Amino acid sequence: MTAAVHVHGLTKIYGPTRAVDGLDLQIETGEVFALLGPNGAGKTTTVEILEGFRSRDSGQVSVLGSDPATAGAAWRDRIGIVLQSSGGLDLLTPREILRTTARLYERPRAVDEVIASVGLQQKADARIAGLSGGQRRRLDVALGIVGRPDLLFLDEPTTGFDPQARRDFWTLIESLAHEGTTIVLTTHYLDEAEHLADRVAVILGGRIVALDTPTALGGRSAQEATVTWEEAGARHTEKTSAPTALVTALHARLGGEISALTVTRPSLEDTYLALVSAHSTPEQHS
Amino acid sequence: MTRLLSLGWDRTLLELKMYFREKESVFFSFLFPIMLLALFSTIFAAQFDGPAMTAAGVDAGRFFLPGMVSAGVLLTSFQTMALSVASERDDGTLKRLRSTPMPPVAYFLGKVGLVAITSLAQLALLLAIARFAYGVALPSSAGPWLTLAWIFALGVLGGTTLGIAYSSLGTARSIGAVVIGPLLVLQFISGVYLAFSDIPTWLQQIASVFPLKWIAQGMRSVFLPDSFAASEMAGAWEPGRTALVLAVWAVVGLVLCVRTFRWFKRGTT
Structure with missing residues (x-):
């Protein structure tokens, strides 16, 4: 099986800051992979380079066999991206935006099916301006999956969800994973990573400092x-x-x-927090 | 190619839905010139009662119609584009579109479609109201209508491309002020709301650099009697120079548009 994502020595520099500092990463096809890390650790920068939204300063990146910096429409056809926030849709309805978005893809999912899978049937023809935060986020996910992507990026997908909405969302992600979609997830919720991910990586200071299954991360199972x-x-x-x-x-x-x-046993959160505090040396704060 | 046109038409329909659901844009770009025409025709009616104007068959409605048509071109193309593209860049719409396999040209076709349809509808409404509510005599020969067509097309094309390019100068928060202030000044010095001949020469010369003055002059040549050409700067309608200036601006707009267009907010790549 070939890797869906392969990254070697990725570096991105903003002025004096090395936001991503020689990062290596491999994500297998069909895997649900969670990227954890505090704000400013390089998580979003890394993901946006993989998505083709940001340029890099050095390193090799291959996503579904192509370099995101130069990949074209055929590559985008196989990628789904759920951004942290998507505005500008207030005046449309979920069905309208999903229908025009679906037409952009070669082999889209049926719009009604997508609406049902994210549980927006009741709101399919209502103005998006009137949707709750959770409903909007589910619409974002619907826009990300309507093109039937092989690889789906989810950036903090459940921020602001109530517990039930989160459980429903997890079920949706599990069913996508079950269909074979490779999923790259960033999240601040450790229980979410633990529940969904096959493997988790912790990014600190622009590098991966720990990478394992959620149960084994940071030697957790041996503790x-x-x-x-x-x-x-x-x-x-x-x-x-x-x-x-x-x-x-x-x-x-x-x-x-x-x-x-x-x-x-130490929770994933305990392990994660221990990793973060162990890596935050004084010079990183200066 | 067929797919591109069909995606462009999809985008046009979506743009039209959003445009007409946004009450502010409908009012301030689509209905505004129509409202001003009604207002000016009423307020200034008495000033056009004199024997000279009456003899020439020019009342307030006919006098202000060319200006309002020109303002309409500017508002539905330049203003709508500058405002909408800036806010789409800021609110992540462009980033979301960029994350899909949409051919970039389809996005621009959608914008062109939106501007073409709204500006033509606005022109039709302006002409209908001038004709039927204010009894303005519209041209009866084909010549002026042909002139109207090419000035309108060049004006809208330039306004659209320049508007998209101009959107990069502001963020969603600032773009309103960045667009509307300068546009208002430009409309005044280009003789849209005033008689151009009442404007001091040095201001006329500044206005002559920009396309709006030429659009307005061209529209006056369409709707006003030929005797009015004497009050233009050159004492003539100057269709050749008008075509040249508008074409140059349209090309400049296209080049600026292609060279400066960004899908992402500044500082996020």
Whole structure:
């Protein structure tokens, strides 16, 4: 299987700042790949270079086998991009803009089908100005997928969603991934990355500092688990690399149900925050 | 080619929908000259009661019609383009379009289609109101209509390309002031709202650099009696020079448009 995205030594310089600093990255076809990183880490710059919106200073970039800096309409036909915000649609209806957008592609999805898949049937013929934030975002996604892309870029897709809308959105992304769409996702929500992504990468200072499956990122799966329980009215906490053995021992000792038992591992968020603080050395702040 | 035209027509329909749903643009570019024609024809009616004007068959409606037609050309082409392209660049519309396989020419065809249809509709409305509400006698021979056609076409073409190029000078927030202020001045010194002969010579000379003065002069040659040519700067209608100036501006506009057009906001690439 060939890589959908291949990046080697990517560098982008803005004045004195190396926004992207020798970044290497490979995203496989059919993968859901999440890019994490604080604001200003180079995440958006990297993604916009992959999308062909920004130029680069050096490095090799191949997206679906082409260089985004020079790729033409045939390449764009296979790419879907959900931007962070898209304005200028207030006076139209979702059906109108989807219909004209669909005509730009070689093998578009049926407009009604796309409207249904993002759950906008009730608003299909209403002015976009009257849509809620979540509905607008779903329209953005609809515009990104109406061309039946092989590769879909999603830039912070669920910012401002309520929990139910987020769950619905995740289901939509899962079904696209299931159909074989390669998805590159940037997000600030660690649970979103954990839920959707096959692999996650953390960008800091313009480089990838960690790259793995969500469960293994930053040695997460090897880290100690924390077991807490209540015994004789007191709360006990123990860190262990063998939580199963500890719980079995507790069960034998206490006999029956262990009161208020929890076993937790560092969340993806804990791991991520540890990575970020470990990498924010003083000179990066100066 | 067929696909390109069909995509361009799609864009035109979309542009028309957005244009007519935006009440401000309908009022300030589409209806404004029509309203001014009605207003001026009413306010200044008494000033055209004198024997000279009556003898020439020129009343206030006929006198102001060429100016309003010219203002209409400027507003529906230049102003609409400058305002809409600047805000589309700022609100991400252009970036979104750039992310699709749309051929860039289709976008411009959509703009040309929008301007062509709105400016022709506006011209038709202006002529109908002048004729039927104010009894203005319209040209009865083919010559003036032919002149109207080429001046109108060149004016709209130049206005569209220059407007798209001009959009790069402002952001969505500033473009209103950047466009409307200078345009208002230009309309006054080009003799759209005043008799051009009342404007001091040095201002007339400044106005002569820009296309609007030539559009207005050309429109006067269409709608006013030939005796009025004497009050032009050269004492004649100068159709040849008008064609030359408008054609040069249209070419300049096209070149500027191609060389300066940006899909992205400044500082985002």
